[in-house]
Amino acid sequence: MIRNPILPGFNPDPSICRVGQDYYIATSTFEWYPGVQLHHSTDLANWRLVKRPLDRVSQLDMRGNPDSGGVWAPCLSYADGLFWLVYTDVKRLDGNFKDGHNYIVTAPSVEGPWSDPVHINSSGFDASLFHDDDGKKWFLNMVWNHVSHGVGGSPKHSSFAGILLQEYDSGAGKLVGASKNIFAGSRHGLVEGPHLFKRDGWYYLTTAEGGTGYDHAVTMARSRTIDGPYELHPDTHLITSKDAPEALLQRAGHGQIVETPDGEFYHTHLASRPLAGLRRSPLGRETAIQKCVWDKHGWLRLAGGGVVPALEVEAPGDAQSAPQARSVHHDFDSPTLPDDFQWLRTPFTERLFSLTERPGCLRLYGRESIGSWFEQALVARRQEHFAFSAETTLSFYPENFQQAAGLVHYYNRHKFHFLAVTHDAQRGRVLTVLSCPGDWPDGKLSFPLGAPLPLPGDGPVGLRAEVDRGELRFFVRLEERWHPVGPVLDASVISDEGGRGEHGSFTGAFIGMAAFDTSGAAIPADFKNFIYTNRDG
Secondary structure, three states, X not given: OEEOOOEOOOOOOOEEEEEOOXXXXXXXXXXXXXXXXXXXXXXOOOOEEEEOOEOOOOOOOOOOXXXXXXXXXXXXXXXXXXXXXXXXXXXXXXXXXXXEEEEEEEEOOOOXXXXXXXXXXXXXOOOEEEEOOOOOEEEEEEEEOOOOOOOXXXXXXXXXXXXXXXXXXXXXXXXXXXXXXXXXXXXXXXXXXXXXXXXXXXXXXXXXXXXOOOOOEEEEEEEOOOOOOOEEEEEEEEEEOOOOOOOOOEEEEOOOEEEOOOOOEEEEEEEEOOOOOOOOOXXXXXXXXXXXXXXXXXXXXXXXXXXXXXXXXXXXXXXXXXXXXXXXXXXXXXXXXXXXXXXXXXXXXXXXXXXXXXXXXXXXXXEOOOOOOOOOEEEEEEOOOOEEEEEEEEEOOOOOOOEEEEEEEEEEOOEEEEEEEEEEOOOEEEEEEEEEEOOOOOOOOEOOOOOOEEOOOOOOEEEEEEEXXXXXXXXXXXXXXXXXXXXXXXXXXXXXXXXXXXXXXXXXXXXXXXXXXXXXXXOEEEEEEEEEEEOOO
């Protein structure tokens, strides 16, 4: 059996392709660097991260990109001996405009080397590439209409102006011929995320609709010709939880079809698992997969019937989801950052961190304030469990209150809790908590610890966070014992729906290490280790 989600934690917009016996899934990374996560499997049940391909300035520079901007909805495919990766870099997402630029990079192997990008267009996001059996290549993306009343306007959802199709000349590296709007979507609205699949002379178009909240859905249509007209699936939607509030996988939508070597069919999709009794999803939008069958009329349907996604589905062959390690311990004794971790926006890592300046430590250089959209020294990993602990040992010697470093439970600039070592003019080196519990758009801080806690001596400080569903508790290690710091904090706000609400942000919670120095001195902070432990029952 396959146990969903197959990619837990923030891993949305799964694009899947098969090459021989190997399966690959690309997922969105938004403002987190390097861009795009590529995962590999041989059985659809067990996956490992193999590459983040957008890892240099010529491919991706997101300094200044807003929260939940950056890399949206990649599309991974294989043809002509190459992997093809399409992605959107979104520079603005609020208001009437969505400034997003679509690119293609290629590589002979998933591990690389990946090419410099070719800019394709900027007319909308969620782009994909389809390789037809006659050798032609077709580029699709949703069309964004800024001259509209937007979501909830009249007509409803008029900003989402359909799916655009145009031929792509790979030799010339550009679109050719006329573009055509081939699909306006269903009455459900907000059509995006297009992927094409060809079978028995039919072109099957799967799209995402309903927005990436609780009305999300996979919508299917088909046509005998690639440019339409497309007829809707008899049920409109292939996968959705919009009418099943009791389902454990919510917000299901946006995915792609894959065929196994034995002719079985599966469809990936994103989903979230909100906290019980709350419409808040701290693990973000995760990747799940459903087994599908074709009915006698040539329409794809869930193998289990209906449209609601299942937690467990039959795997091809005798695959079974393997148990994961209970605890992951990093000592930073390698010159490269462990694959668990990412940072924010910038390709210039030497200004943020070093693993060689002090061997055996991750050194962060304090840069701009926590939540900066430009240069923020924050290195973190995804939260993958509802209950977990994380701890680190920090050596840090601040000289004024503008310098701070520590352990952070982070979503974006207006959703985080930060246990920080800093300096107080009266008390010297102290411990404080900086919280931003969903204050959008201002991002005002609260200080739940009240008066800072003086730290004895000048040695390393052990910091710990324990999260249990919607509750967060910080701890400090003093004289080899852990002591609680401050009150229980609201961990549920570190979620997609926290603060701004359901459609306001769509990444996921991270736990990690951060440092800032708003004096501009770039004071270093050295982290000896990082331990993440799954505490789900």
